[in-house]
Amino acid sequence: xxxxxxxxxxxxxxxxxxxxxxxxxxxxxxxxxxxxxxxxxxxxxxxxxxxxxxxxxxxxxxxxxxxxxxxxxxxxxxxxxxxxxxxxxxxxxxxxxxxxxxxxxxxxxxxxxxxxxxxxxxxxxxxxxxxxxxxxxxxxxxxxxxxxxxxxxxxxxxxxxxxxxxxxxxxxxxxxxxxxxxxxxxxxxxxx
Numbered sequence: 144x145x146x147x148x149x150x151x152x153x154x155x156x157x158x159x160x161x162x163x164x165x166x167x168x169x170x171x172x173x174x175x176x177x178x179x180x181x182x183x184x185x186x187x188x189x190x191x192x193x194x195x196x197x198x199x200x201x202x203x204x205x206x207x208x209x210x211x212x213x214x215x216x217x218x219x220x221x222x223x224x225x226x227x228x229x230x231x232x233x234x235x236x237x238x239x240x241x242x243x244x245x246x247x248x249x250x251x252x253x254x255x256x257x258x259x260x261x262x263x264x265x266x267x268x269x270x271x272x273x274x275x276x277x278x279x280x281x282x283x284x285x286x287x288x289x290x291x292x293x294x295x296x297x298x299x300x301x302x303x304x305x306x307x308x309x310x311x312x313x314x315x316x317x318x319x320x321x322x323x324x325x326x327x328x329x330x331x332x333x334x335x
Contacts, residue, residue, distance in 0.1 A: 151199045153316045154328070156212060156258050157191035158308045160278065164226055165190055168243060171299060172280055175241075180292045181284040182241065189325050190278050191314065192224065192245060194258045197267055204265060205313070209329045211261035212311050218257040219335040221309035222250035226278065229301050235293050237286075242277035243301045247308060251276055254333070258311070309333055 160168075165187040172184050200208070224247040231238035245251070255274050263269055280296075283289050313329040 150202045152202055152205070152328075153318070154197040154200045154205075154208070155191075155193050155314050155316065156195045156197065156208075156262075157193045157312055157314055158224070158310070159312055160190055160192060160226075161306045164278075164304050164306060167302065167304060168278060168280065171243075171296075171301060174299065175280070175292050175295055178288065178291050178295060180288040182281040182289070182292065183284055183322075184281040185279050186322055189323055191312075191325075192276060192278065192308070194255045194311070195262060195267070195270070197262070205328060207265050208262065208313060209331070211265060212258070212313060212329065212331045214261045215254060215257035216311050216331040216333050217335050219250045219254050219333055221307050221333050222247060223305050224251060224276075224308045225303060225305050227301055227303040229296050229299075230277070231293060231296075232275075235297070238289055238293055239283050241280040241283070241292070241296055243280060245276035245278065247276060251308065254308075254311075 168190055169187045176184060224245055226243055226245055228244035230242055230244060232240040232242065252274065259269050309332060311331045312327050315326050315328050317324045
C-alpha cells in the first residue's frame, strides 16, 4: 500500500442543488450581506443537501464508502425536494447558522437513514441530532448586528422552488483561506 492510500480526506455525502436555486440563494445572501453583520457566508458552489458528514476519512476507506452509498441508493427512487422557508439554528434569538429549509417528505428521511445505516459498520457514528434538511446560507461569527439580519431573512423568506434528488455524491472538502473548496469523489444514482 502506498503512502497516498493513507491520506486523510474531509468528506461528506450529499445531494447537489440545481444552479437556479443556488442563484436565488446568492440573491438572498447578497441582500443580507448589505446589513454588515459578521457572518461567514457559504459560497454558492459549496451549498449542498448534506445527508452525512463523515469528517476526516482515510483514503483507503473510500471504496467501502462508495459501496455503502450504493446500498443506500437502492432504498428509494429519485424524488422531489422543495426548498422553501428560512430559519436559524439553534433559534432566532441566538442564531449560529442561517438556513433555507428543505422538504423531501418520506423519501428524504428514508435515504438519510439508509446512509446512516450503511456507513455505521464502517466506523461512522450515527448523528445524535434529528435530521433537519436545510441549505446553509451562512454561519454567524459574532452576534453584534445579527438581529437585523434575522429580521430581514424572516421578512424576505425564500420562494418555493422544487428540484429532483436523483444522485448521491461523495464530496471532498478542502479547507482553504478563502473558504472550503469542494470536489466530487464518487456518485451513485438512486434506483430503489
